[in-house]
Amino acid sequence: MKKQLIDIEITGIAYDSRKVKPGDVFVAIPGLKVDGTSFVPQAIEKGAHAVVAEKEVKVPENVDLVLVPNSRQALAELSARLNGYPARRLKIIGITGTNGKTTIAYFIESILKEAGFKVGLISTVETRFAGKSYPSAFTTPESLELQGVLAEMVKAGVTHLVMEVSSHALAQYRVHGLEFDIAVYTNLTHEHLDYHKTMEEYLKAKQQLFKMLKPDGLAVVNVDDPYSKKIIEEVEGEVVFYGIKEKKHELRSTKYSEFDIKLKDHDIRLDWMKVVLDSTEIRTPLVGMFNIYNILAAFQCGLVLHLDRKMIKTGIEKARVPGRFERIEAGQDFTVIVDFAHTPDALEQLLNMIKELKPTSSKLILVFGCPGERDREKRPIMGRIAKEFADIVIVTTDDPHGEDPLAIINDIGEVGEKVPDRREAISRAIGLAKKGDVVIVAGRGHEKYQDFAGKKVEIDDREVACEAIRTAKASPISALE
Secondary structure: OEOOHHHOOOOOEEOOHHHOOOOOEEEOOEOOOOEHHHHHHHHHHOOOOEEEEOOOOOOOOOOEEEEOOOHHHHHHHHHHHHOOOHHHHOEEEEEEOOOOHHHHHHHHHHHHHHOOOOEEEEOOOEEEEOOEEEEOOOOOOOHHHHHHHHHHHHHOOOOEEEEEOOHHHHHOOOOOOOOEEEEEEOOOOOOOHHHHOOHHHHHHHHHHHHOOEEEEEEEEEEOOOOOHHHHHOOOOOEEEEEOOOOOHHHOOOOOOHHHOOOEEEEEEOOOOEEEEEOOEEEEEOOOOHHHHHHHHHHHHHHHHOOOOHHHHHHHHHHOOOOOOOEEOOOOOOOEEEEEOOOOHHHHHHHHHHHHHHOOOOOOEEEEEOOOOOOOOOHHHHHHHHHHHHOOEEEEOOOOOEOOOHHHHHHHHOOOOEEOOOHHHHHHHHHHHOOOOOEEEEEOOOOOOEEEEOOEEEEOOHHHHHHHHHHHHHHOOOOOOO
């Protein structure tokens, strides 16, 4: 029987036929490889009382069928209704862009906690609130899981939510129906073109977040990014800028000009950084110009929320971001850093900074790879960057997914030693390091598993590096000898 979406009774929802329970609504989502309507018979067999789909599908007389223009959008609407529209009871700060989302999210979360708020965080690393933490499968969860988490947060007394909003989440309507109090834009560089195909389509996905601001919502925009003007064009409300270059006035004036902070001074070292914003001095172990931008974004958010500058400063200084410029200390006389840098822009900024900061006599040793079934175009680009900036390059496996790991490594190019086993590659880099050298293990950061054609293999770059240092100290024979 055909019905309208609004008429469907909801006691449970599933978009995976294997998870259907009796009485559920099954939402058939068209996938990149398989169409969800193929699983309608299995969903009905497991007890689905209604099916939501984008095209006609046979269902028994006792099962309701709802035809919709967009199944993912319908899933988001049904999920919000099932959970009592929890987003309406939260102040939501969304962060989008290619790089910097996670660090900014942790900065803002820390600032809000310092101000005494009960805060929820949804990030690439984890979802956490009320003393609980869950590892993240995606940067932004599917709408059904997202709405469930928001309902839990509201029940736990959370008042503010800080969340990363990926381009996939925006394109796939995972955050459809949410209204944001603040939307932050970081930057747009080469990434996810396997999915979005062109930079224009990638930009369009990012722009969607700024159409989802509340009428009194604010956009916080990195005005130094070349795509910022296109982002600002989508904002109906007010825009607060952040940046280092003196050109903010060229784009737009804003009544929030009193929040126009300026970078007065900075001192970047290999193990710490000082940043002076107006008269506020901030010290952090998260170093580099890219982290100055992240600090500026978070600081502006704090000011927009009318928080005291001392609270903002303390919040930023207390923040620790897993797998982002994370130093591994195990008593060695050289530097080891694990970082999530997995895009050409992020890798280049990281390596360029290290090259400038390290002693001229020391070497920069890089371990990195590229994921399979993702944006093949960036592989040789990252290879060229590695070759240009690092003294020693070890190319290894990232997440091959369904691809041959060696084929991915070959796509990166002839840029250094090829060591497919990631543990072995990290150990090799540690073994080559001498006093004063810098070892960078890039691409995976906080991640704890590699995906080999669906098989999850446990590996944490930070733990592997630690073990390799201890082993090297126990048997101090250089791999070069």
